[in-house]
Amino acid sequence: MSRIELRQLLDLLGASPAHARSPAVEAAYARITELAQGIPPVDRAAIVREPGLRLRSARLVALLGASEDAVAEAAVARAQLTPEEWQDLIPAISPAARRALRQRDDLAPQVLRRLNAAGAYDRGLPPARVDAVSFEPELAVTIRGEPATVPPPHPAPLTVETDPGTIGALVRRIEAYRQARQAATRITLDGSADAPRLPLGEDHDPALHGDPTVFDFSTGPNGAITWADGQAASMLVGLAPFTTAPLSMAFNQRRPITAQPLDLSGTAIVGGDWQIDAAARFAPQTGAFLGYAGRMRRIIGDDPAAVPAQDSEADRIRQLLHELRTPVNAIQGFAEVIQQQLFGPTPHEYRALAANIASDAARMLAAFEELERLARLESGALDLDPGSTDFVAVLRSVASQLHERTAQRKVAFAIPDALPAALIGLPESEAELLGWRLLATLGGAAMPGETLKVGVHALTDADGALQLTIDLPASLRDKPAEAVLHAAVGAVPQALAAGMFGVGFALRLARAELRAAGGALKLEQGKLLLHLPDLTRPDAGHSAQHTT
DSSP: OHHHHHHHHHHHHHHSOTTOOOHHHHHHHHHHHHHHTTSOHHHHHHHHHSTTOOOOOHHHHHHHHTSOHHHHHHHHHHOOOOHHHHHHHGGGSOHHHHHHHTTOSOOOHHHHHHHHHHOTTOOOOOOOSSSOEEOOOOEEEEETTEEEEEOOSSOOOOEEOSSOOOHHHHHHHHHHHHHHHHHHOOOOTTSOOOSOOOOSSOOOOHHHHOOTTEEEEEEOTTSOEEEEOSTTHHHHTTOOOTTSHHHHHHHHTTOOEEEEEEEEOSSTTTOEEEEEEEEEEEOTTTOOEEEEEEEEEEOTTOOGGGSOOOOHHHHHHHHHHHHHHHHHHHHHHHHHHHHTTTTSOOOHHHHHHHHHHHHHHHHHHHHHHHHHHHHHHHHTOOOOOOOOEEHHHHHHHHHHHHHHHHGGGTOEEEOOTTOOOOEESSOHHHHHHHHHHHHHHHHHHSOTTOEEEEEEEEOTTSSSOEEEEEEOOHHHHTSOHHHHHTOOTTSSOOSSOSSSSHHHHHHHHHHHHHHHTTOEEEEETTEEEEEEOSSOOOOTTSOSEEOO
């Protein structure tokens, strides 16, 4: 009987105007609240979805939209409101209800703009039995020509008005609060703020959030930090901490991370050595991977104020790139959410667009890493790991990988089998990156039909040093060395590129990597010369010079 009574009350109130006020109407709303306590959310959602149920009252939709997710989603899917009512209602319904509302295809453009402004992850208003609240008035502002108030720095608890008014009044109060807070807030590095706050039960004690030696964080599925607490939050959002070998492996396998060391780059507050503990998070119903949540602690003895200052220009570049990474990471995360349909079924056309956006974002993030790498190498702020790798073998492997692309244009690399080993002072992974950067750049700039020869020479004026040579393509051969190294993006046509910034940037980055390994890179006499010092001597069976 309670389900039948609830169905009838919903139908009666759903057909009545939102501004209707009478003892009978108030009693009906109170009765709906009582009945909801004894009927499971799934059953109430099914009642809301029943054919013939009329939901034309914004007040009733607001009540249902702030209920459990299943009820809220069903209500916004069935409701028939005017664009103005939807605009006023969006801030008052739960995030789940807003996500369901996005699936409708009959919303007016102004409603869609309001919905997009609210965001998919905005915190909804707490469930309420009436549709208005009152604050202690102190700061007066004007919204849409009407006076409104915002809470003082220490507001009284929320109280229910005896005459609740309209949903529009509540929306205007919230807008007044937001505008006043935006204009008045002054946040400092110690976490303090002098703006009034909504009494939502949040802990704003600066002493709990101002410690730069420890912070909690969470990441999205792509590994980038999406939330962090404390004073360094704005500097941490967008960073991807799971990039080193042990952390990357654990992240890919979704394993817990315990007491792993981590070196963060950035300002004095976040830069330095940290220790990370984190665990994977999964959606409770679908099991979808949501990312990691954890805590970072600064390693004892590493005073944040004592973090060594790096080259100022490189530091400014790193800070600028961090500011650029934050929105790109967010775009990539939302695109992956759409592509993987984490919020529900998505048309294939949208998934294809989301996949392209995620791919473009990944390329931009890779480009940012290259920019930062060059800035740190040129300023001496980055030291590459030492090692010993046969660079000739690396070039053979890279040329083989590139063959499928270069063969289409009849471009080839001639690397004789008789070439001796040429050791480079880098680990294999770094040597492979350098080899790929060089051959992809030169091969991409080569004209169809060109063959680029690779040779190794023993230098007579250096003890054990070798010089590795690679022919420059015709498009670069007659240009001055500085013009090649500083060629702008697009100045040299490339059928294949090793990065987003063109031939000049790729060769300058390769030169900086070789310098970090103790070598040198020069462009002379139509060749790219790589000086590889003191790592090996020619084998006894080889002559002093091997070229093609």
